Amino acid sequence: MESNWNGIKEAIASTCHDFLGHKKHHHKEWITVDTLDKIQEKRNKKTAINTSRTRAEKTKAQAEYTEVNKQVKRSI
Template sequence: MKLKLKNHPIVVRTTAQNFNTACLQDTDKLNKFKIVLGNRFQAIHYLPNGEGTTIESNWRGIKEEITSTRHEVLGHKMHHGKQWITVDTLDKIQERRNKKAVINASRTNAEKAKAQAEYTEDSNTSTDTIRIES
């Protein structure tokens, strides 16, 4: 009996890194980005080019410097919440999470009961505001 084996190549996928390029509209940030990037390229320029360096390794170095500069100066793009959720509602949700953490961190039953009562009040008000907005 003959078996036929198929080769399934392993595909490694990397996620795209979204940087906050909107802040480059600010001239101060843009100038800072240009200065830092220029300094890093000057450092790359003065590295010795030996026999072991190839175009791919040079490109990898340039790409690494650009991404590290973008990460340092620009930072990652922040994901904003949905438009139908207001800032007040997000604050109430955060307060609710904090009160839940207090419940989980309480050591005695009396502390836990008191924290649970506060949590239920806050939970009801925050869920009501979410229902009104949606």
């Protein structure tokens, strides 16, 4: 019984391996140093928004933050 099962199991496994092949894993690359620099720049722009004193400074800082945020999202 055991030898029959091993024979069937081996036949199915070899057929599946021949037909389907090995599964290839695609690993996502790590975040680059450039991306980390952009993230730090984004944090600095966010603090500039929070520490701005006038509305004009705040709108300018928000525009800069929005642009940096888009760059960060593109690089990730």
